[in-house]
Amino acid sequence: MPEEKQFPAQQQQPPGTEAQLTPKADHGETSYVGRGRLEGKAAVITGADSGIGRAVALAYAREGADVLIGYLNEDEDAQETARLVTEAGRKAVLFPGDLSDRNVCRALVDKAVQEFGRIDVLVNNAAYQMTHESIEEIPDDEWEHTFAVNISAMFYICKAAVKHMKPGSAIINTTSINSDKPTPQLLAYATTKGAIANFTAGLAQLLAEKGIRVNSVAPGPIWTPLIPSTMPPEKVESFGAETPMKRAGQPKELAPVYVMLATDEASYVSGARIAVTGGTPIL
Numbered sequence: 001m002p003e004e005k006q007f008p009a010q011q012q013q014p015p016g017t018e019a020q021l022t023p024k025a026d027h028g029e030t031s032y033v034g035r036g037r038l039e040g041k042a043a044v045i046t047g048a049d050s051g052i053g054r055a056v057a058l059a060y061a062r063e064g065a066d067v068l069i070g071y072l073n074e075d076e077d078a079q080e081t082a083r084l085v086t087e088a089g090r091k092a093v094l095f096p097g098d099l100s101d102r103n104v105c106r107a108l109v110d111k112a113v114q115e116f117g118r119i120d121v122l123v124n125n126a127a128y129q130m131t132h133e134s135i136e137e138i139p140d141d142e143w144e145h146t147f148a149v150n151i152s153a154m155f156y157i158c159k160a161a162v163k164h165m166k167p168g169s170a171i172i173n174t175t176s177i178n179s180d181k182p183t184p185q186l187l188a189y190a191t192t193k194g195a196i197a198n199f200t201a202g203l204a205q206l207l208a209e210k211g212i213r214v215n216s217v218a219p220g221p222i223w224t225p226l227i228p229s230t231m232p233p234e235k236v237e238s239f240g241a242e243t244p245m246k247r248a249g250q251p252k253e254l255a256p257v258y259v260m261l262a263t264d265e266a267s268y269v270s271g272a273r274i275a276v277t278g279g280t281p282i283l
Contacts, residue, residue: 009233016225018050027055028252034062037263042116046070047126049078051224055251056258061088068093068112100148105156121262124154125174129189150192167211175216180282204271213270220277221248244279
């Protein structure tokens with residue numbers, strides 16, 4: 001049987017914008033209620049202009065954290081995320097830049113330290129993906145760019161940030177269900193997500209003696225601008241239908257996991273990979 005249509009067929013130019021997304025994604029704007037669980041903390045979130053990153057930024061701000069919003073060049077989306085953060089009474093810092101450049105990664109950390117004086121929570125969420133039906137179709141430059149944005153940037157940012165993180169700090173990396181169940185048409189992306197899972201597990205052990213926890217979140221299909229900007233329209237229509245819940249998730253459904261991993265309540269959670277997949281298990 002054909003997969004059920006979940007969304008209208010649509011296409012955007014990468015990296016995509018929230019304004020063109022139909023229907024609009026839900027980041028928790030009207031539903032997320034903070035309880036002061038991150039009061040006084042300073043957080044850095046990459047890819048925070050839209051999608052999962054925006055939902056996490058909103059939740060962190062409503063929990064009491066100041067937020068640096070890292071993004072590529074989606075100024076309108078990033079400004080909306082900043083508005084949500086400041087509306088919650090917290091400081092929002094915008095940082096545009098291409099994380100495939102290691103110097104930009106270091107500059108992002110420098111900006112956070114300049115603005116906040118420290119980093120309590122680091123969320124490595126920025127990612128690039130593109131769909132291809134065969135390995136021959138994948139341009140060499142695109143393969144290298146996917147690795148640069150998705151995994152190398154994570155290394156450079158973590159390496160620069162750790163010296164500004166005290167015991168009790170947290171690093172949270174966005175991996176994917178693709179780290180366990182790779183989609184063949186997303187070969188480069190899925191390969192980097194497997195690398196992120198291993199990077200997280202190894203780094204958690206390296207940083208344990210410093211009192212810094214490192215975990216990853218593995219989303220399943222989540223409705224964000226990344227989807228119509230990197231998948232053909234016919235794939236967009238059935239996006240998420242293959243899950244046991246028969247639907248894609250909304251960004252707001254990820255945010256509580258990122259909050260939990262950032263709080264002191266998760267003091268003995270490190271090296272974990274938490275699935276938010278609509279019922280599809282990961283190993």
